[in-house]
Amino acid sequence: MAEPNTAAPTSQEFEKVLVNSSTEVASFDTHDKTPLQKLQHFLHSSPAAVPLIVLVLSLIAFGAILGGKFFSAFTMTLILQQVAIVGIVGAAQTLVVLTAGIDLSVGAMMVLSSVIMGQFTFRYGLPPALSVLCGLGVGALCGFINGTLVARMKLPPFIVTLGMWQIVLASNFLYSANETIRAQDISANAPILQFFGQNFRIGNAVFTYGVVAMVLLVALLWYVLNRTAWGRYVYAVGDDPEAAKLAGVNVKGMLVTIYTLSGLICALAGWALIGRIGSVSPTAGQFANIESITAVVIGGISLFGGRGSILGMLFGALIVGVFSLGLRLMGTDPQWTYLLIGLLIIIAVAIDQWIRKVAA
Secondary structure (H helix, E strand, O other): OOOOOOOOOOHHHHHHHHHHHHHHHHHHHHHHOOHHHHHHHHHHHOOOHHHHHHHHHHHHHHHHHHHHHOOOHHHHHHHHHHHHHHHHHHHHHHHHHHOOOOOOOHHHHHHHHHHHHHHHHHOOOOOHHHHHHHHHHHHHHHHHHHHHHHHOOOOOHHHHHHHHHHHHHHHHHHHHOOOOEOHHHHHHHOHHHHHHHOEEEEOOEEEEHHHHHHHHHHHHHHHHHHHOHHHHHHHHHHHOHHHHHHOOOOHHHHHHHHHHHHHHHHHHHHHHHHHHHOOEOOOOOOOHHHHHHHHHHHOOOOOOOOOOOHHHHHHHHHHHHHHHHHHHHOOOOOHHHHHHHHHHHHHHHHHHHHHHHHHO
């Protein structure tokens, strides 16, 4: 009686079986997918598609209602100027949300950084460039504290950043004594603080350096998140931190780095805020945290972490800008803007849940 062949398969045989199996599975999945399921999988793999579609439809709708003045170069660049601060803060929020966290202190860190830049220049007489570096350092320090508490002490991001928001906000008012540094004083003695508010023309379009900073920041972070190992680690930590840890990712170190970078970006937004409003005010940017979360959610970035595109955040910020300016030009009550944006937030979260449920 012949003995059964118990020899292990060769590597070529194993690869052949693996390829045949994957081919069969792939053909089976493709055959069984309905058009709706294909759409859901497409949206899952291209999270920026939904906000881009909404943005294009919004532009078409307001263009049809308002006519040529809405599509003028000046109007389009005005929208960019209005969303520049939100776009920069939204970039910071995006990094945190991709890790399944949330940062309620982004607006407070932004304002405190701007106050540090102004007060160090006019109260202590530091060179404006050095004051800017100090403001950037303060923003990074606040982010580092957030990241350390979340990563090392395992505290919930919502609670940590809620507490940091209150601490930074109070520190901001206590340190500045609620003093506003006037635009005239800044332009005369420290024009570098207003750098991002300076503008230049390309034809009829008027751009500010704040808009340029937002676009370059988003482009840089898009490249880092999609083309580098560090970016893949960000998504891995947000998708499944335990699996990422088993794969060799330093999850705690990544979280501290992400929150620190978020604080640094918020400080950059503080510098841009001075240029936007011309002055240093401790009461400016009070709703930046809510506006950044709005841009992130409407932009299709999942609050559960691990999925989304920073381009979607930019599209989300532009959607808010289009609705705000479009409704203002139509002469409607400003409350309609908040109502429609609120509906968009709920719809965006519902779509995210729908995509996650089917594509999982």
